[in-house]
Amino acid sequence: VSQTQLPTPRDRLLDAAAHLFYEKGVGRVGVELVSQTAGVSKRTLYQQFGSKDQLIADSLVAKGPSVIEQYIRSDDTALSSRERIILVFRRLQEWSTSVGFRGCPFINTAAELADPSHPARHVAREFKLRLRAHFLQQAEAGGAADAECLADQLLIIFDGAIVQAVMDLGSCEGAATQAVATLLDAHGVSAGA
Amino acid sequence: VSQTQLPTPRDRLLDAAAHLFYEKGVGRVGVELVSQTAGVSKRTLYQQFGSKDQLIADSLVAKGPSVIEQYIRSDDTALSSRERIILVFRRLQEWSTSVGFRGCPFINTAAELADPSHPARHVAREFKLRLRAHFLQQAEAGGAADAECLADQLLIIFDGAIVQAVMDLGSCEGAATQAVATLLDAHGVSAGA
Numbered sequence: 506v507s508q509t510q511l512p513t514p515r516d517r518l519l520d521a522a523a524h525l526f527y528e529k530g531v532g533r534v535g536v537e538l539v540s541q542t543a544g545v546s547k548r549t550l551y552q553q554f555g556s557k558d559q560l561i562a563d564s565l566v567a568k569g570p571s572v573i574e575q576y577i578r579s580d581d582t583a584l585s586s587r588e589r590i591i592l593v594f595r596r597l598q599e600w601s602t603s604v605g606f607r608g609c610p611f612i613n614t615a616a617e618l619a620d621p622s623h624p625a626r627h628v629a630r631e632f633k634l635r636l637r638a639h640f641l642q643q644a645e646a647g648g649a650a651d652a653e654c655l656a657d658q659l660l661i662i663f664d665g666a667i668v669q670a671v672m673d674l675g676s677c678e679g680a681a682t683q684a685v686a687t688l689l690d691a692h693g694v695s696a697g698a
Numbered sequence: 699v700s701q702t703q704l705p706t707p708r709d710r711l712l713d714a715a716a717h718l719f720y721e722k723g724v725g726r727v728g729v730e731l732v733s734q735t736a737g738v739s740k741r742t743l744y745q746q747f748g749s750k751d752q753l754i755a756d757s758l759v760a761k762g763p764s765v766i767e768q769y770i771r772s773d774d775t776a777l778s779s780r781e782r783i784i785l786v787f788r789r790l791q792e793w794s795t796s797v798g799f800r801g802c803p804f805i806n807t808a809a810e811l812a813d814p815s816h817p818a819r820h821v822a823r824e825f826k827l828r829l830r831a832h833f834l835q836q837a838e839a840g841g842a843a844d845a846e847c848l849a850d851q852l853l854i855i856f857d858g859a860i861v862q863a864v865m866d867l868g869s870c871e872g873a874a875t876q877a878v879a880t881l882l883d884a885h886g887v888s889a890g891a
Contacts, residue, residue, distance in 0.1 A: 530812050532725020615865050616809035619723050619800055630865050657873035665858030672808050672823050680850035691880045
């Protein structure tokens with residue numbers, strides 16, 4: 506007898522929640538809709554997560570890695586640090602023009618949940634800090650004059666470019682990537698680095 | 699008999715709505731709370747605005763100019779273009795460390811309201827484009843090599859710096875302002891320009 510691993514009710518709830526919260530915003534999606542979409546009872550939802558707030562946090566934990574993979578991939582190690590940094594912004598450009606793009610789920614969560622002590626705010630911050638850590642690592646490997654500061658600047662441009670895409674504010678294609686190249690030059694992270 | 703101009707019920711509703719939506723997010727604030735806070739009946743609220751969605755849009759129209767004044771002021775005309783641009787980022791730094799700062803109400807509105815055709819999304823975009831127009835004007839006056847592109851880049855850094863402040867992502871103080879100085883140098887907007 507072949508055993509196929511079917512998604513558990515918990516998995517289905519996490520998947521439906523992540524999808525719906527991203528598409529419509531956490532405020533506009535009730536537990537009713539999540540449980541219906543997952544095909545799981547509301548009773549099970551509350552048994553598994555206790556509250557909508559915890560479901561928001563846990564669904565972000567579950568979805569987060571696939572978001573990060575949109576712009577950081579493990580098979581980039583053959584490239585130079587400079588190329589690896591610029592690649593993040595090229596992929597952001599692809600992602601931000603793809604169907605269903607609704608911004609960064611971590612930024613959206615932080616914008617929607619005003620209380621900084623909300624459990625999902627903590628999760629959102631952790632995932633953003635992973636991207637910062639990637640920038641810092643590449644900045645150091647590339648010999649940046651001030652790697653910490655460059656990492657901050659790259660993350661600022663990354664998040665600003667997302668806001669620009671969501672709100673349709675830009676006039677000049679590739680403005681973010683060009684800014685990144687300028688900053689890499691200023692910090693001494695050259696093409697061969 | 700002296701006539702003091704008291705705020706109308708409409709003004710009180712706009713004021714309460716703008717304040718509450720910014721503080722708690724539009725999703726977490728109902729018309730009930732807005733009307734209670736304003737001391738105006740829900741019936742009047744609906745007579746004046748028709749719907750919560752329209753109230754969100756109209757309160758952003760009413761609040762927007764005071765947000766813009768946080769970082770652009772009319773008495774800056776004696777300064778150079780470069781100084782006027784950098785001043786926007788200095789003021790952002792002050793604003794983002796002030797009590798009650800909860801990010802940019804325009805970004806928050808766009809993040810919360812997933813539907814790009816929502817009336818408040820249009821208002822939010824208009825106010826962001828005012829800041830972009832200010833950057834473009836200063837970039838042109840300062841002789842930027844590519845003023846349109848520089849304006850995009852400055853707005854990207856502005857919005858990214860807001861996300862950084864809201865989510866507490868930074869390690870290097872003044873990273874945004876330093877990035878701005880680097881980009882101004884690269885575009886040839888010098889201190890005397």
